[in-house]
Amino acid sequence: TCQLFINAAVDSPAIDYHVSLAQSALQICLTHPELQNEICCQLIKQTRRRHPQNQAGPIQGLQLLALCVGLFLPQHPFLWLLKLHLKKNADSRTEFGKYAIYCQRCVERTQQNGDREARPSRMEILSTLLRNPYHHSLPFSIPVHFMNGIYQVVGFDASTTVEEFLNTLNQDTGMRKPAQSGFALFSDDPSGKDIEHCLQGNIKICDIISKWEQASKEQHPGKCEGTRTVRLTYKNRLYFSIQVHGETDREKLLLVYQTNDQIVNGLFPVNKELAMELTALLAQVEIGDFERPFSTPAGQVTSQSKSNQTLKQVLERFYPKRYRQGCSEEQLRQLCQRLSTRWMALRGHSAADCVRIYLTVARKWSFFGAKLFAAKPLATSSVEKSFIWFAVHEDGISILDYSSMRLTVTYTYKSLMTFGGYQDDFMLVVNNAQTKDKSTEKHLFAMTKPKILEITLLIASYINNFHQLKGAAHHLSAPALLTPQSGQKLKEMGSQPLLSNNRPTKCPTLL
Known part of the structure; x- marks a missing residue:
């Protein structure tokens, strides 16, 4: 495979031939680590002598070597031999020498950050073959x-x-x-x-x-x-109220858009009036002052049509779906009229002003910054509702009424005994200090597997942060976050063991 990669000329329209060869050879070396010294030695041998009549071959050999050392390095003394070979051929005046210098950089970075887990992607191989990565510090x-x-x-x-x-x-x-x-x-x-x-x-x-x-x-x-x-x-x-005072302008802007995404999709409680006010604020942030239609007879029709189109687009992007669905043409016209009135009232306000006003209003909801998950309590749960919202936030997990989004109960992270996927459901085991006869309560909720994994990891992150802050408060080193296990297959996601709250939580990797 190495011979084919080196000796077949790279042809841009048929580049996937070389992509396939590189991925095939390097995947074998990842699967069988005992071959890693061997492939490095072979590629050193193939790039030792440069023949003027065939410059392409050795360069392609160095390209494959660059992909190789970006994944793993040979053991000593072969690593010493590799470094010596690259040093000897490094030359910023020739194409071959530039690739040798790039290989040197790859060796340094792999030594610094360790081996990779996966073969090079198509993007990585194309970038290495079609342009000399020497010219880019980040190729x-x-x-x-x-x-x-x-x-x-x-x-x-x-x-x-x-x-x-x-x-x-x-x-x-x-x-x-x-x-x-x-x-x-x-x-x-x-x-x-x-x-x-x-x-x-x-x-x-x-x-x-x-x-x-x-x-x-x-x-x-x-x-x-x-x-x-x-x-x-x-x-x-993760949203921490203590960090609000240090927010940058970019963070504030992105928080506004993320909050609006929740509002549009029914994950944030707003009535129609407030929704319209917030929509107008975002229109001012995104577009600026609302332009009234021209009064000249010739251009009025076109200008009016353009204004209506803008108003409809703003409503589609920023106004809650549930308030737009089923609207007749007349109702939609009235919505546009209300929006134009509120938008024009913001004339002259800067984007920063509108972002500040928006966040001031949105933060009045006590669960601002929380991530919401829809779940269905099962028969064993004490909550007798068809659906509920989980709100995961810095202080704990709150259960909200599905329609009104009013608080039903909050479980602090201290009170959590166990949480995570249990068979096909999500389970919470909480410490119930109020009742003497039953010290713990077990709650089961139906959720999709990806959402079970997402909520479990989110809770784990908040708990780990809680442990870190607790350790810092007592002038102790924060407990180490356990490193994720690598290489978990995507199709296995969601079938995770229960996570316990008596120590920093171990989170499975996602990719």
């Missing part, structure tokens, strides 16, 4: 999407972890570290279902892309081959 890049509809392209290399990736992103966008902002990086699901996966800080970005790509191929064989890639989103996951 790969991917867009990260935000809740306000924009995205930021972030660079990374073969060894970049999620934590390092977020450090770059935060510097570029003016945000604090995730521990302060509560923001986290999420990936979509390769199945195409509406499921998100929170990415742990120690996982490597290239591994995430590769595993997502492999899972997508398995679930969609032959469909859109090579064109689908992971979608990364950066949004708030």
